[in-house]
Amino acid sequence: xxxxxxxxxxxxxxxxxxxxxxxxxxxxxxxxxxxxxxxxxxxxxxxxxxxxxxxxxxxxxxxxxxxxxxxxxxxxxxxxxxxxxxxxxxxxxxxxxxxxxxxxxxxxxxxxxxxxxxxxxxxxxxxxxxxxxxxxxxxxxxxxxxxxxxxxxxxxxxxxxxxxxxxxxxxxxxxxxxxxxxxxxxxxxxxxxxxxxxxxxxxxxxxxxxxxxxxxxxxxxxxxxxxxxxxxxxxxxxxxxxxxxxxxxxxxxxxxxxxxxxxxxxxxxxxxxxxxxxxxxxxxxxxxxxxxxxxxxxxxxxxxxxxxxxxxxxxxxxxxxxxxxxxxxxxxxxxxxxxxxxxxxxxxxxxxxxxxxxxxxxxxxxxxxxxxxxxxxxxxxxxxxxxxxxxxxxxxxxxxxxxxxxxxxxxxxxxxxxxxxxxxxxxxxxxxxxxxxx
Numbered sequence: 080x081x082x083x084x085x086x087x088x089x090x091x092x093x094x095x096x097x098x099x100x101x102x103x104x105x106x107x108x109x110x111x112x113x114x115x116x117x118x119x120x121x122x123x124x125x126x127x128x129x130x131x132x133x134x135x136x137x138x139x140x141x142x143x144x145x146x147x148x149x150x151x152x153x154x155x156x157x158x159x160x161x162x163x164x165x166x167x168x169x170x171x172x173x174x175x176x177x178x179x180x181x182x183x184x185x186x187x188x189x190x191x192x193x194x195x196x197x198x199x200x201x202x203x204x205x206x207x208x209x210x211x212x213x214x215x216x217x218x219x220x221x222x223x224x225x226x227x228x229x230x231x232x233x234x235x236x237x238x239x240x241x242x243x244x245x246x247x248x249x250x251x252x253x254x255x256x257x258x259x260x261x262x263x264x265x266x267x268x269x270x271x272x273x274x275x276x277x278x279x280x281x282x283x284x285x286x287x288x289x290x291x292x293x294x295x296x297x298x299x300x301x302x303x304x305x306x307x308x309x310x311x312x313x314x315x316x317x318x319x320x321x322x323x324x325x326x327x328x329x330x331x332x333x334x335x336x337x338x339x340x341x342x343x344x345x346x347x348x349x350x351x352x353x354x355x356x357x358x359x360x361x362x363x364x365x366x367x368x369x370x371x372x373x374x375x376x377x378x379x380x381x382x383x384x385x386x387x388x389x390x391x392x393x394x395x396x397x398x399x400x401x402x403x404x405x406x407x408x409x410x411x412x413x414x415x416x417x418x419x420x421x422x423x424x425x426x427x428x429x430x431x432x433x434x435x436x437x438x439x440x441x442x443x444x445x446x447x448x449x450x451x452x453x454x455x456x457x458x459x460x461x462x463x464x465x466x467x468x469x470x471x472x473x474x475x476x477x478x479x480x481x482x483x484x485x486x487x488x489x490x491x492x493x494x495x496x497x498x499x500x501x502x503x504x505x506x507x508x509x510x511x512x513x514x515x516x517x
Contacts, residue, residue, distance in 0.1 A: 083516070084203055085261065085509025086192070086250075087210045088241070090161045090283030090318065092117040093188065094506035095196050097203075098514040103507045106196045110141035116503055118192055122184060123147045124155040124174050135175045139191045147400065156400055159318065159360035160184050162284045164237035165217040182244040189248025207250040208513035210258040210505050211238065212285035213312025254516065257310055258282070259289035261508030265500060266472040267293040268511075274469035275308075277454070279487065280505060281475030286313040286450055288457050290468070302515070311457040313449055317410075317477045322357035323442040324406050328421050328432050330356060333390040340380040348377055348387070356390075362399045389427045398425055405430075413439050414479045440482045451486045471496050474504045 083098040094117055095106040107114035123143035128136040135155075138146050147156045155174050163169040163181055171180045197203055218233035238255065245253045259278040266276060273294030280287045290308040297306060326335070330353040337348050352370070355361040364370070371394070378387040393402065405423045412419040413436045423430045440447075458465060471491050477483055478498055487496055500507060 082200065082204055083208075083510055083513035084196070084206075085208045085210070085506055085511070085513050086189075086245075087258070087261070087503075087506040087509060088161065088185070088189065089120055090159050090216070090285075090316075091120060092283075092502060093120050093192060094118065094503050095192050096503070096506040096510035097196070097200060098510040103510055104200075105503055105506065106192075106199060108140060108195055111145070115141065118188075118195070119144060120158070120161060120188055122157045122160070122187060124157075125150070126154055126175050134177050137187050139188045144400070153397075156397070157184060157363075158400075159283065159358075160188075162216045162318075162360050164240050165215040165233040167233075167236065182240055182247060185241070185244035186247030189245055189250070193249045205250065206252040206254065206513070206516070207245065208254045208256055208261075208509045208516070209241070209245060210261050210509055211241070211255045212282065213257055213259065213287045213289075213310045214285060214314055216284035216314040218314065254513070256509060256512050257287065257289060258285075258505050259287040259310060260291060260307060261505045261512055262472065262474050263289060263291045263293050264508035264511040265474075265504040266470075266497075266508075267298070269499075270294045273297055275463070275467060277457075277468050277471045277491070279454070279471060279473045279475075279478065281316045281473070281477035281483070283317045283476075284314065286316045286453065286475075286477070288312070288453055290457060290461055290463060308463065309457055309461040311453045311460075313453050315446055315449060316475065318358065319446050320410055320443050320477065320480065321359075321403065321406050323446070324409055324421070324434070324439065325357040325403075326353060327438075327442045328409075328434055329402075329406065329430065332386060332430055332432070333393065333428075334377075334381070334383060334386040337381065337383045337386060339377045339382060339387075341376065348381075349373075352390075359399060359403050362394075366394050366397075385427065389429075392426050393428055396425065398428065401425075402428075409434060410439075410480075411476075414481060436481070443480075443482060447482050447486060450483060451490075454486075454490065465490050468495065473498045474501050476501060 085096050087094050097104050105116045107116055108118050118140045121143045123138045123146050124135045126135060147154060169181060171178050215234060215237040242253050259280040262278045262280045263276060273296040275292055278289040288311045292306040334348050335353040338345050355365050374391050378384055381387045402423055405421060409419045409421050417436045419434055421430055421432045468491055471487050478501060
């Protein structure tokens with residue numbers, strides 16, 4: 080049996096799995112003397128080293144983070160590039176005098192993923208099954224194809240860009256599959272009887288849902304299009320929850336809600352600055368010449384100049400990675416405990432704030448309501464009552480957030496909720512999907 084390969088290219092993490100007669104194997108990646116099954120979807124460009132093409136050396140995955148930290152924040156760190164796929168505004172960026180299309184950046188990550196897999200497994204097949212969200216982050220005004228899948232120009236544009244990036248990364252033949260459908264393939268492996276399952280797959284930038292018939296009987300008779308009753312997607316997930324921590328806990332300490340005086344008028348510090356700050360992949364937009372000049376003008380007339388100075392220090396020294404890691408730790412800890420502390424210290428940036436789970440759940444109320452609404456739409460459109468769903472399989476980091484778990488427990492009952500392989504189930508399912516291809 081030839082190798083069948085599945086790639087889950089994620090906003091935050093990526094993973095690659097292969098299916099063989101012996102079962103599913105997840106490709107592992109070396110980091111700090113150990114191996115991990117997640118490859119950070121991140122790039123670091125070293126300004127002092129050039130690659131064979133005379134461009135700045137690009138390092139991806141876990142090694143990118145290590146190199147960035149060793150360089151004490153020097154160089155260019157890029158994360159969440161998947162979030163831009165549907166954007167017609169972000170076509171390319173300049174890095175140390177060289178222009179990179181978005182497809183080039185993603186292609187560099189995929190190239191290294193492929194190289195790591197070949198080092199472990201030998202030559203890979205030309206065909207790759209790749210996960211895609213039901214609705215890409217940033218895709219606006221989506222119409223439905225009757226099953227909840229988006230059909231706008233934005234979606235077509237995003238898929239074409241992703242396909243091009245995968246080609247650049249070394250995969251000439253690409254088959255796309257919805258990420259929640261792939262998670263259903265993974266879930267099916269534990270079943271001894273057929274079920275109607277709701278898949279809830281939460282990534283960094285999107286939340287995807289699927290109602291699907293799975294089980295040994297389905298496999299024996301052969302899968303049919305009708306086995307997927309419907310899909311639904313939202314362009315929000317883990318990153319959106321992080322954003323609320325930043326806006327409510329961190330941004331006020333950096334000047335959000337404060338005022339400054341200019342031309343004899345008292346003005347609020349523009350809120351859009353903190354909306355950009357709340358999204359990792361928008362942080363670079365704050366380091367433009369015009370924005371930095373604006374912050375200097377604000378600082379001169381600021382009623383709380385220390386907070387504006389802390390924001391400027393954060394941008395000047397590119398402290399975003401460490402800061403966002405601190406925010407993510409708070410979110411993870413609040414999934415396990417009822418309180419946490421956001422701590423981050425660097426020069427004038429001195430943050431030590433306590434936060435409770437109750438506060439956090441209040442901040443993310445709009446996001447959890449949107450998730451609940453997406454599930455309700457999927458059930459209504461497919462004509463399936465909650466009582467008819469045999470199980471709810473939740474996967475992805477956000478599935479561990481208690482407020483999200485309660486949404487599904489209220490609608491379906493806690494006894495029907497199950498999970499497993501939160502960060503690798505989609506890749507495993509994609510490899511199984513690849514095995515089924517003719």
